[in-house]
Amino acid sequence: xxxxxxxxxxxxxxxxxxxxxxxxxxxxxxxxxxxxxxxxxxxxxxxxxxxxxxxxxxxxxxxxxxxxxxxxxxxxxxxxxxxxxxxxxxxxxxxxxxxxxxxxxxxxxxxxxxxxxxxxxxxxxxxxxxxxxxxxxx
Numbered sequence: 001x002x003x004x005x006x007x008x009x010x011x012x013x014x015x016x017x018x019x020x021x022x023x024x025x026x027x028x029x030x031x032x033x034x035x036x037x038x039x040x041x042x043x044x045x046x047x048x049x050x051x052x053x054x055x056x057x058x059x060x061x062x063x064x065x066x067x068x069x070x071x072x073x074x075x076x077x078x079x080x081x082x083x084x085x086x087x088x089x090x091x092x093x094x095x096x097x098x099x100x101x102x103x104x105x106x107x108x109x110x111x112x113x114x115x116x117x118x119x120x121x122x123x124x125x126x127x128x129x130x131x132x133x134x135x136x137x138x
């Protein structure tokens with residue numbers, strides 16, 4: 001895959017589903033997303049290290065600790081997101097990327113473009129959420 005990805009390329013329904021060009025498009029999208037998350041995490045770590053000085057004022061210290069806790073929770077969510085991105089990259093390599101885990105049907109390109117880590121078609125996702133809601137309401 002030494003060829004450069006056409007930056008104007010957008011996957012379309014008029015071409016074979018998950019052809020090499022589409023796989024390369026989604027692989028690049030996933031890798032760029034992961035790199036952005038990792039860059040933000042490094043920046044956060046640097047900021048937290050710089051802000052680790054003691055605040056003499058209790059209110060300032062409490063505010064700083066709250067900010068730090070929020071930032072660390074966000075980073076934890078992003079760590080989980082990276083695991084999902086990595087799993088999507090494995091699915092590309094295995095040839096299962098873009099197919100619903102529940103039905104085996106292709107996931108729409110629009111959905112994959114909006115949420116490249118999607119593992120369920122919109123219909124399967126809606127069924128899953130309805131089931132979740134039923135159990136949550138009990």
